[in-house]
Amino acid sequence: MSHTRPTGLLSGMDEVARLTRAGRLSEATSLVQRLLRGEGAAATAPPPDPTILEGEFERLDAAPRPEARRGAPDSDAPGRGRPAGKGAGSRFGTAARTGLGETLRGLAARLRPAGLPGGGPGAPRPAAEPLPDGASFVTESFSGTAGTRAYKLYVPANRGDGPRPLVVMLHGCTQSPDDFAAGTRMNAFAERHGVFVAYPEQPASANAQRCWNWFKPEDQRRGQGEPDLLAGITRRILRDHPVDPSRVYIAGLSAGGAAAAIMGEAYPDLYAAVGVHSGLPAGAAHDLPSALAAMRQGGRGEAGKAGAGHPVPTIVFHGDRDTVVHPQNGDRVAARATAAAAGLVPEVRHGEAAGRRSFSRTLHTDPSGRTLCEQWAIYGAGHAWAGGSPSGSYTDPQGPDATAEMMRFFLEHRLRSASA
Structure with missing residues (x-):
């Protein structure tokens, strides 16, 4: 899958930058939406398309969390080389307009071929590791009432005896299954443990940036939309395949992490555990404006919606200098995962x-x-898969x-009563 930026998009983003500098923010926003639908800069603007450009927006608060000072300086640290977005908690008034202007300027810069720190999809990368003898990594397709999605399935050579675990991996915006597999190196770990790995693919026809639509109400519920497809x-x-129904897991990065959180809550009878990397809690947003607010400030999620029957074990990763999805989202994913459980004892370890x-x-x-x-x-750390390989995009080795x-x-968790 090519990630080359078309010349028309680049020239269009120059016009976005010009309109933003002139203070014509509504025109700049409209032009961004048209460009991402593949229309020219001079096209008449149709109604806005409620898709999210996750991975392209800046966090507006300038001060890093106190513990950030323990880490090494990072080029994407908030507050470096730009003022804080005053009043970031408001979506209206002068402060909100200032934040929008900064967001558009950042977007214009980030859509250029140079890519993002951490290696965006267009950055040159070393080759991925070859498959071991006897393993396969093939493209399949599934169709349901909500549509059709392709996916790639890794079948390990090391399958041992009896049913094996399955991990479902949801890529981030602008990524592909091959890119995500290369960056996370999940197939190599799957081979070591004899695990199947599935990588569903979000097409551009469903979201212009290939983001999972975690912010749309119809894609947040069991039996509907993207959750039904996944x-x-x-x-x-x-x-x-010989998969153990008590050892099925789901994980994702960024928009994929938000979608994985939704899947854990919508299907606690299907997934034994969930992994959320640089994502957001289920119920964090219900449309594009609330999605942007959640990414900038942290999404709270809807109260009282967690878990249909029992909480699903969840592992959460988030960089404290993530300028794309606010680090408070990691806190809220964890809070939501533990809200329905009694008697939990937290223990903090440093390393x-x-x-x-x-x-x-x-x-x-x-x-x-x-x-x-x-x-x-x-x-x-910024917005990237921790410990990932430079063979894939958005990784932090x-x-x-x-x-x-x-x-x-x-692998420490099983469903107590598995049902496929």
């Missing part, structure tokens, strides 16, 4: 591997010793190894 893919693999970023790791454990939630706050830790956490 559950359908999972059930298809359970039907066609720093040689040559890597430092982190805090908070374990929420129930009286039986089962860890219901594990939250990693990574100091100095300096971080703790999120893939290894996620796989460990997953």
Whole structure:
């Protein structure tokens, strides 16, 4: 899948920057929407398309969290080289307009081929690791009442005896299954443990930036929209391959992380554990404006909606200098994952591997010793998969190894009563 930026888009973004500098923010916003639909700068603006450009927006608060000072300086740290967005909590008035202008300026810069710090999709990358003999990584397709989605399935050579676990991986905006697999190195860990891995693909026809539509009400509920498609893919693999229904997991990055959080709550009878990396809590938004607010300020999620029957074990990773999805979202994912459980005892551990970023790791454990939630706050890290490979986009090789830790956490959990 090509990520080359067309010349028309680049010239159009120059016009966005000009309109923004002139204070004509509504025209600049309208032009951004037209360009991302593939229309020319002079096209008549149709009604706004409620899609989110996750991975392209700046966080507006300038002050890093106090613990950020423990990490190494990061080029995407908030407040470097630009003023804070005053009144970021408001969507109206002069302060909100200032924030919009800064967002549009950042968007114009980030849509250029140079890419983002951490290696955007257009950045040159080393080749991914080859498949081991006997393994396969093939494209499949699933169709349901909500539409059709392609997905890639990794079948390990090391399958051992009996049914194997399955991990469903949801990519971030602008990414593809191959890109996400290369960056996370999940297939290599799956081979080590004899695990199947599925990578559903969000097409541009469903979202201009290939984001999972975590902010749309119709894509947040069991039996509807994208959740129905993702559950359908999972059930298809359970039907066609020797997968253990008590060891099925789902994880994602950014928009994929937000979608994984939704899936855990919508299908607690299907997924034994959830991984949310740089994502948002379920119910964080209900449309484009609330999605942008949640990304900038932290999404609270709807009260009283967590878990249909029992909480799903969740592991959370978030960089404390994430300028795309506010770090408070990681806190709120963890809070939501533990809200319905009684008697949890939190324990905070600090660590720093040689040559890597430092982190805090908070374990929420129930009286039986089962860890219901594990939250990693990574100091100095931006919006990227921790410990990932430069073979994929949006990775941070300096971080703790999120893939290894996620796989460990997953394999510690089983559904107490599995039902496909």
